Amino acid sequence: MGKRWTGLVLQSSRWRKAGQVAGFRSSWPIIVVLLGLLSVPQRAAAQQPATADPDAVRVILPMVQVNAIRLDIPPFDLPAALSVVQVAPAAAGQPGVNLSESLVGVPGILARDRQNYAQDVQISIRGFGSRATFGVRSIRLYVDGIPATLPDGQGQVSHFNFDSAERVEILRGPFSVLYGNAAGGVVQLWSAEGTPTPLTTVGMNAGSHDTFRYSIDTRGTWGPVDYNVAGSAFLSGGYRPHSRVRRESDNARFGVDLGGGRKLTLVANRLNQPTSQDALGLTRAQVDVDPRQVAAAALQYDTRKSILQNQLGAIYEQPLGGDDRLRVMGYFGRRGILQYQSIPASVQQSPLSPGGVVALDTDYGGLDARWTHAGQLAGRAYEFVLGVSADGQRQHRRGYNNFIGDTLGISGALRRNEDDNVDSLDEYAQWYWQLAERWSLLLGVRHDEVRFRARDHYVTAFNPDDSGGVDYTATTPVAGLGFRPSENLRLYASYGKGFETPSFNELGYRSDGLPGLAFDLRPARSRNLELGAKWRVTRELSFDAAAFRADTRDELAVMTSESGRSTYQNVGRTRRQGIELSLTGQLADGWQVSAAFTRLQARFRQAFLACRARPCTMVDMPVAAGTGMPGVPGNYGSLRLRHGDEFGWHEGLDLTGVGAVSVNDTGTERAAGYGVIGVDVGYNFALGKDTRLLLSARVDNLGDRRYVGSVIVNDSNGRYFEPGAGRSFMLGARLVFR
Template sequence: MFKHLLFFSAIFLISYSALAQVGSDSSYVRTETLDEITIIGYDTEQKLLETPIAVSVLPSQEIRAYDETSLVPAMNTLPGVRMEQRSPGSYRIAIRGSALRAPFGVRNVKVYWNDIPFTAPSGSTDLNLLDISNFGSVEVIKGPAGSIYGAGTGGVVNIRSLPRQQNGTIAEVGATWGSFGLQRYTASIKQFNEQNRWAVRYAHQQAEGYRNQTAMNRDVLELRGEFDVSDQHTVSTSFLYSDLFYEIPGGLDSAQFAENPRQARQANRFAPGSEEANTRTEHEYVLIGLTNEYRWGDNLKNQTTIYGNFSAFENSFNTNYERDGRQGGGGRTRFYYDHSFGSVEARYVVGAEFQSAMNVVRTFENNMGVAGALRFDDELRSEQAIFFAKADFALPNDFFVTTGLSHNRLNYDIYRLVDNDLDSSYQANVSYDPVWVPHIGISKQITNLITARGSVSLGFSPPTIEEVRTSEGTINRELQPERGVNYELGLRGLVFNNKLQFDVAAFYFQLSETIVQRQSEEITVLFSNAGSTDQAGFELAATWFAIQAPQQTISSLEVQTAYTHHNFAFNEYQKEGEDFSGNDLTGVAPNVWVTTLRLQTRPGFYANLTYNFTDEIPLNDANTVFADAYHLVQGRLGYRKELNSGWQLELFTGADNLLNQKYSLGNDINAFGRRYYQPAATRNYYAGLKIGKR
């Protein structure tokens, strides 16, 4: 590892030499820096430089610096964030190790899309329903953010689908082709002016996949609009339709991984293999949302969002077949009041969020990919309510203080209409005591461009309904919410004539009643509380704006790096007569280093190169099996050209896993039969084009 660190340190020194030659000409091109980015997801509308919380931002150009088929590479450039892809269409996100309880999907991380709660009230998020075209920018709040977002100890992901853009109308079509049957086609039209901003986007993506039983097919249509009714009144609308199909290959043991990583999970005496059972997911989804913002003068405003969603879900798994009809809805409202007294500026926020969902879930035997005999027929109702208040104070001597408090309620009603194992029906109610979640953060501006910060946050994360009602029908009423306290210090700033920006953070998170997972003989994932964990970490993000010279041949060169060190361990943990106290936290890499070089030229050629080192990862609670460390290199080359009459052309090509590493991007931790590995693709390529008209 250290030779790679030395190599990239040398790159930074070279960049600094180039920096010294550039000078301070204010006309040089650059991306937004810490003193220019405004954070809107924490209800402060404050510059990132001054924000007293741990937050990272992905702008549009960084999201699209890769093959645009997946958000994974871009998200993994953020310190403290690990996004996994177990197969095309199957994603997980861990913020500071929060994937411990997520065998699949996104849990313990709250996701908002255009201010709409995209996470279900049960706590799970189907992020795979979104195409990368639905991401205009991303803000990631790391650690507990319950004072305004409610339950969850991992963090919050805020997604905006409309990026910042100059006025005008742009129509664009694009196509990408690549290895393993990749095909991607997109079309969009966007219009931006002073009163209205709207976009219509369509994306189709399909692939055969690297492994057997990994084909995927997804169609996504989005309509998004923001309309200024008057100087005081803005209305925003969101519509999303997604039709997703993907196959599920299943995990492999170490011998199978070494022999043939492309094979799907094989049959055993407990369950058929993935190909034999035709394991797959089909999910059709509709989301409709409306946001109304009204301002009474300069000091008072309200922003209210209401939404509804409907979906049909089918999942053919090795041991069962599930059909799920889902409908949900809710809203989020906030009142903002800005006030000044003396030299103190204050903002007060009072709000509430309510979500409700109804799932009709029928579980059948899996008859070789077809629904067999009915096993369970359940109605699952989830309700979550959050009431929160927040106050921000800009104090003399460049101090900024933010305080927050929320009250959280969660209730699950499980109506078992049919239980063929017991030949009976019954009702189970699972609710959790209301919890008050406080937060306090302080920042101090040391210089105009350097700020120190500190915060203390309480975290609270109840079990999801998938953890309470597992796939084989067990209802676990004994599972308790996770609770913890996070202490954090950080420093942000710009130095060397504003050409180097940095963001460092050190934190210590004490978590009790930690929820962990294990697999039974029938591949059913079960959950239990595991005492407590100690999670200490250090995170660094830095960017050199090495060259910013639009009149020169090389007009822009940036070197961006992110380093994550997580020293996470079980403090007290006994399971089935074994003591795992003191062991490393399962599924968490202790060290991750990601460095990206971005080059742009005046003629229109550009290049992006990313190196990702991920340390070995413990795959079971006993720490007897580890996934090997890997070195991942990805690159993209392209050419952009402004043609006559407003036409724009972009040609691009790229490659993933250039070092042809054999690795697993999304391990099954504590897997029965030691089937821990979900092999990622070997070296693969893509190429494409975009044509637009302004």
């Protein structure tokens, strides 16, 4: 089966939390700039040759296969919104720590750096995932084809390694449902293959807030094996007190050519984060007085988290003869978390309290097998995929008091001990048919069965056995129709249904105050519609536009919230709708742009009861139909403008604008919008035939203004706001040699 490849994607990278423009209270000034750039006259530029240097900036990528849809369809012909971003944080003076650094100029997705490594980056796609208080919800995550989302729908990007990475693929809209539970969108990180000539990169970054990062990556080939191995260490004192972090990340990818078209890919990664202090959010009054302060409870209970994760995955591919191929993937991982929370000791006196220290030991793994067939129907080419996947999660959850006697912030008596297990079995099929010269059809369907089980081992006279379980099932079809009016223009329409179960985070506490899990929660189900256009303005410049709508029933929202514990309820119908615009490519010789704007309206369409104030033990305030959903800005956009060539000087400018957001279901509290600027400059030296040195300097928050970078939706203590950092500096050096 022949391979199709994509050729037009602009490499862009930077840390989304840059600097704030003085006096901006909303995103509109930045949006005006973005729209202005969209109207700049464009001209073609000569294609640059490919290079093995991982830090070189290119508009025309080396030929890479895009895997987001599992079919051999070029992104330009795909009837769905798909962005492919080349990863090269060093080219923009970034340390390569957060996914948000690589997402400037990508529409629809919003990655908000919390300045808090105990809670991970906050990611939402078209409003899905905005309610997550930690980790990533409603979005499926993958690294080299290996799931980074657990079967219960909770995911994390903390183990994404950007030293070995080549690209990030972001799939939005209806076709993301083909990835199953929690598919409000799909984010996939892909490592680069080994280079024909061995290449080693050693890097170091140092910057504000006692921030340091050390990294090494080596890639090459050895006989039939290509390899890419990377390791890094990141340390930072943090922008706010009590936010120190130490993180070690390692990733290894090996591709083995077994001959006869057979290939085995092995992926191993490790994350060790022994230290990540949690400064907690701030109230409105605290932000207004001093955004750098730390919540008193964080110091009192020494709130913190430690993480250790090891994962191994393998992918085997082989032709079956003719136009048939087989792909089998298997993976296994182990993740341990120990988190100290700020639950008041007085609250833990209740015999039903699970304590203030959470200890999670999770074993997870799965298998995926799929058969691909290519053929012809009515004289037109088609491609068909049939697959099955099974995933399992075995989580041992324990809770302890966060005190012993009068000493706070230490692990005390056992208060919770249970096994939380999830099993899923899913079947899926996809079919792509070029039904006419200008028309194509893409169909898909997926069936999910997800089983939650809890076994309670902490049973006392005052805390009964809370074992139980619940099963969720769904069949989610999707269809897309593509039209090609000209060689450089594509129009499409797609429709699909979505399915999202509660995760163990939402199931963790019952709203009636009794122990046990909230097995009465229903899964959220959605209908998704998208209309889009893709235009190749020139060979090196593309413009994409999409209009979308997602109607959801049984949306999950907070019901009660008290002393750091939240319970959830199904609140009926919601709607997320909007438009996306993006411009990506080369403007002129040595000038590249990546710009995106998203207009998003997210509303509750059905009235329900919510908490009037925090803390809350009973919902007592009506939320009217038409109220905006929390955590979702009405407008957001970003731009990366870059000038320079492979050698010599290069300069970059980043702009990010995010509109105001409500922080609770009632809409009584809001975080103001902001516009931020980042600038960088670098010089690429040729030290010899086989050695290069890249020096860089970067300034974030050029205006040194106050702004709220992210929010904690429906925080139980009213500490909704996580301030962005002030003006920050970063220096970098990378030595590349063969």
